[in-house]
Amino acid sequence: MANTPDYSWPPEDKRKVIGTSPQRLDGPQKSSGRAKYSSDMNPKGMLFGLYLTSPYAYARLKSIDTGEAERSPGVRAVHVAAKAGTEMPWQGFEIAAVAADTEEQARDAVRKIKVEYEVLPHLVKDDDLAKAGTRARQGGETVTGDPDQAMKDAEVVSEGQYGFAVVTHCCLEPHGQVVQWVPGNDPSGANDHVTVWPSTQNVSGYAGSLGTNIKVPATNIKVRMDYIGGGFGSKFTPDAWGVVGANLSKQAGGRPVKLYLERSTELMIAGNRPSAYGKITVAGKKDGTITAWTYQGWGSGGFTPVPPPDQPYIFTRVPNSRRNRTGIALNGGSQRAWRAPGNQAASFLTCCAIEDFAHKAGKDPLEVFKLNAQYAPEARVDTYRFQLDKAAELAEWKTLWHPRGEGGGGTVKRGMGIGVAAWNGLGHASQCRAVINTDGSVSIEIDSQDLGTGTKTIITQVAAETFGLALNQVKLVIGNNDLPPDGGSGGSTTVGGVSTSTRKATVNALDKLFAAVAPDLGATPDQLEAVDAHIRVKGSPNKSLTWVAACRKLTSSISEMGTYNGRQQDTAGLATGGAAGAQIADVSVDTETGIVKMNRYVAVQDCGMVINPRLAESQVYGAVIMGISTALFEERIMDQETGKYLNPDMEFYKLAGIADIGNIVVHMDIRPENDKRGVIGLGEPPAVPICAAVSNAVANAIGVRVPQIPLTPDRVLAALERRNA
Amino acid sequence: MSSKKDPELPVQPKSGFSRRGFIRGVGIGSGVLGTTGLLPKEAAAAPGAAVVGPGPVAMTLTINGKPVNLTAEPRVTLLDAMRNYLDLTGAKRVCDRGTCGACTVLINGKSVYSCTTLAIDAQGKKIETIEGLPVNNPVSAAFVNHDGQQCGYCTPGFVMAAHGFLREHPNPTEADVEHGLCGNLCRCGTYMGVRKAVVEAAKGMKGGSNG
CATH class of the missing domain: 3.10.20.30 (Beta-grasp domain)
Structure with a gap:
């Protein structure tokens, strides 16, 4: 047994559990309301925490007086987060928090905190670069080839400006936690104990981060999370509220404190997808070949200026280009990773500019995208062409597409548009422990989290496959920092990480079991296999032991680790990165009301080996629906006059509803060459191109580009008015 | 928390602000609210009516x-x-x-x-x-069956709204479901499964208990 075990996935025709679609294992708990999210925890003696936040876009805190709040009924602790002199560069900035016996008392107390502000000049809008003044930070210029000459030589030149709104994560479970900090008898904090139920995408990273901030060793911090109500990239750290909540608990003598952001605060400070604007010129030949690209891009990720992503997206080998990017310091909450960070904006800018170029050249954009796929990374050129054709077939492109503006004779115009996506998503570092007990029971232990992606189900499927057991014979424990550590769930890295570590741990454990029972079966360990809850000799099915009988021969339980360090060269072929996708939107636009209606949306997605097709499809549906929501409805609306965020609530920060999404067709590109690549994460890749595809479809329908998303009726009507002027 | 001891006779706050006072103030001072029929029951009942709160x-x-x-x-x-x-x-x-x-x-x-x-x-x-519903009630089971949930935070609300909807629309189409459940929002994007789940749940509930 000195050789490295064979961890590779079973060949397709031997898989019994992988590739099947059992229901998500925690489905009944969730759909019956029995699932306890962190925000549902009500430990004994719990206090309710609440923040006071800054009402101004930009202000300096002159003074704060918490005396009356401290004396308010029911108040057990008041924590000042922003001391006098603090600059507060966005509305919603955390000033102080109180903890009280009831939530109502906490509300009353927060109102009694007296704060004097010195209001500072603000900038809250960035759609016009010329108005950014000193808030703009030039990011320098990048030149490839000779763009000036290529522009002169071009047969077709297309220019456009495109804008991409700030949208917020709007996780339905707000950011926050229930936390209990029980002080010990050592002033250094060495004997303090903290128990925290966070809403986090990174359970195993939580204790170290919180511990550093509150000076309690991570060994004394218990982190527990069974369910999380959405993250989408915004919930990776304990955040300021984790630290403030803990401090409130300590101040209150160790009573647990529930501190979750109110919806308005959530929408102001708990993360957003940054804006991106671009003036883009695309030049090329009459046949649709692009030869040059210029880009002046700007945008904002909040007070720290972050420039928008580079251009062009995917088609990075366009031979001649000039790109300038500028970040703008805005008085708005900070950006956070938002489901394929950077890629959505990049895809939107690129795909809109290509569609406009195709129109200018008088070509079918499908052909122009395929032709210019020559500029995609070499290994992906054929994949994009295949996927574009597949998407076109499913969307009935050849029948339904028409040149721009010829969307029918009535007032409702139909149109179609294309978007393309890329994402890496290699697995994150992950450790898993597989335990086989002498009674045949099996547990898999891994400090991961299931964001609703189906991680629990996937891990269990992988273990059941290795052991030849049914799903209900495998007990899975996650979301508990006593378990082996697993990375944060971001960047579509979870499935690659957990499936690799789980496969390795279960193969290692099974090898131990084989070694233990081989003599009884008159075979060598390498002659054994685990199938249908039996350990049997390959080729001799009658020489077998039931799983339980085999385990009873153990003198002690088997406990084996599987580790994966997150590097491509160490995946043992189980996982990889690099997914591509092509999507087509089919919309109808009412030219009298400006309302855009989704007819059909086709998503073709390359995803490597699929462990659970049903859950994989759900991921794509979800990504597309979220994308439709941002393409048509979502926008953080700021008022430059007052500096106010005008819609920090779910009434006016609009999410797509069940009637807004049309029909969605998902095609998983699971050709054998993709299956062989191993597992690839799927949370982000299909979320990338929706804004592009929908914007292109609307331009195709009404004959003019609506320059900014979301494509709200007022913007659609304004674009029509400009066209008709 | 003195008011907790005697919930029948809540302590009046020192400011003298009360719901009754508020309503009186509206009646006298606001031509907008006073005559629009807002709060009709409270306004009619205000003289001499028992005041509850603001304490527990x-x-x-x-x-x-x-x-x-x-x-x-x-x-x-x-x-x-x-x-x-x-x-x-x-x-x-x-x-x-x-x-x-x-x-x-x-x-x-x-x-x-x-x-x-x-x-x-x-x-x-x-x-x-x-x-109050069994874990395996027809609506919840159908949400599992059609994967009409991801993070699941919106799901209990959807399930209850679906129960209410199905009592009045026992034979819905997917289009009916879109109309009937448009007052619920999901962030993960589970609507494809929700539509199918509610239609299936309706079939499962035929002739049986309504959950």
């Missing part, structure tokens, strides 16, 4: 067929009463202003946003929450 008062709610007692301020919503006072956490607080439906319960058989219903006003009414 004893209430009895009938939840899932059982009387439940709690002491809470009159401003406490039904949602907060359930989540903060009764440890009934199936209904979620998401928008807290009657937009998203994550807090949906049934009151006298109708879907209601519990975040915009005062607990004190829900007394004497039949309140049904997701905790």
Whole structure:
């Protein structure tokens, strides 16, 4: 047994559990309301925490007086987060928090905190670069080839400006936690104990981060999370509220404190997808070949200026280009990773500019995208062409597409548009422990989290496959920092990480079991296999032991680790990165009301080996629906006059509803060459191109580009008015 | 918390502000509100009517067929009463202003946003929450079967809204479901599964109990 075990996935025709679609294992708990999210925890003696936040876009805190709040009924602790002199560069900035016996008392107390502000000049809008003044930070210029000459030589030149709104994560479970900090008898904090139920995408990273901030060793911090109500990239750290909540608990003598952001605060400070604007010129030949690209891009990720992503997206080998990017310091909450960070904006800018170029050249954009796929990374050129054709077939492109503006004779115009996506998503570092007990029971232990992606189900499927057991014979424990550590769930890295570590741990454990029972079966360990809850000799099915009988021969339980360090060269072929996708939107636009209606949306997605097709499809549906929501409805609306965020609530920060999404067709590109690549994460890749595809479809329908998303009726009507002027 | 000791006779706040005072003020000072029929019951009842609050008062709610007692301020919503006072956490607080439906319960058989219903006003009414349904009720089971949930935070609200909807529309099409459940929002994007789940649940409930 000195050789490295064979961890590779079973060949397709031997898989019994992988590739099947059992229901998500925690489905009944969730759909019956029995699932306890962190925000549902009500430990004994719990206090309710609440923040006071800054009402101004930009202000300096002159003074704060918490005396009356401290004396308010029911108040057990008041924590000042922003001391006098603090600059507060966005509305919603955390000033102080109180903890009280009831939530109502906490509300009353927060109102009694007296704060004097010195209001500072603000900038809250960035759609016009010329108005950014000193808030703009030039990011320098990048030149490839000779763009000036290529522009002169071009047969077709297309220019456009495109804008991409700030949208917020709007996780339905707000950011926050229930936390209990029980002080010990050592002033250094060495004997303090903290128990925290966070809403986090990174359970195993939580204790170290919180511990550093509150000076309690991570060994004394218990982190527990069974369910999380959405993250989408915004919930990776304990955040300021984790630290403030803990401090409130300590101040209150160790009573647990529930501190979750109110919806308005959530929408102001708990993360957003940054804006991106671009003036883009695309030049090329009459046949649709692009030869040059210029880009002046700007945008904002909040007070720290972050420039928008580079251009062009995917088609990075366009031979001649000039790109300038500028970040703008805005008085708005900070950006956070938002489901394929950077890629959505990049895809939107690129795909809109290509569609406009195709129109200018008088070509079918499908052909122009395929032709210019020559500029995609070499290994992906054929994949994009295949996927574009597949998407076109499913969307009935050849029948339904028409040149721009010829969307029918009535007032409702139909149109179609294309978007393309890329994402890496290699697995994150992950450790898993597989335990086989002498009674045949099996547990898999891994400090991961299931964001609703189906991680629990996937891990269990992988273990059941290795052991030849049914799903209900495998007990899975996650979301508990006593378990082996697993990375944060971001960047579509979870499935690659957990499936690799789980496969390795279960193969290692099974090898131990084989070694233990081989003599009884008159075979060598390498002659054994685990199938249908039996350990049997390959080729001799009658020489077998039931799983339980085999385990009873153990003198002690088997406990084996599987580790994966997150590097491509160490995946043992189980996982990889690099997914591509092509999507087509089919919309109808009412030219009298400006309302855009989704007819059909086709998503073709390359995803490597699929462990659970049903859950994989759900991921794509979800990504597309979220994308439709941002393409048509979502926008953080700021008022430059007052500096106010005008819609920090779910009434006016609009999410797509069940009637807004049309029909969605998902095609998983699971050709054998993709299956062989191993597992690839799927949370982000299909979320990338929706804004592009929908914007292109609307331009195709009404004959003019609506320059900014979301494509709200007022913007659609304004674009029509400009066209008709 | 002196008022907790004697919920029948809540202590008046020092400011003298009370609901009755507020209503009087509206009647005298505001031509806009005073004549529009807003708060008609309270306005009519104001002279001599018992004032409740603002301190905690004893209430009895009938939840899932059982009387439940709690002491809470009159401003406490039904949602907060359930989540903060009764440890009934199936209904979620998401928008807290009657937009998203994550807090949906049934009151006298109708879907209601519990975040915009005062607990004190829900007394004497039949309140049904997701905790009153079996884990495997037809709607919840159909949500599992069609994967109409991801993070699951909106799901209990959807399930309760679907129960309310199906009582009035026992044979819905997917288009009917879109119309009937448009008062609930999901962030993960599970609507494809939800549509199918509700139609299937309707079929499963034919001739049987309504959950």
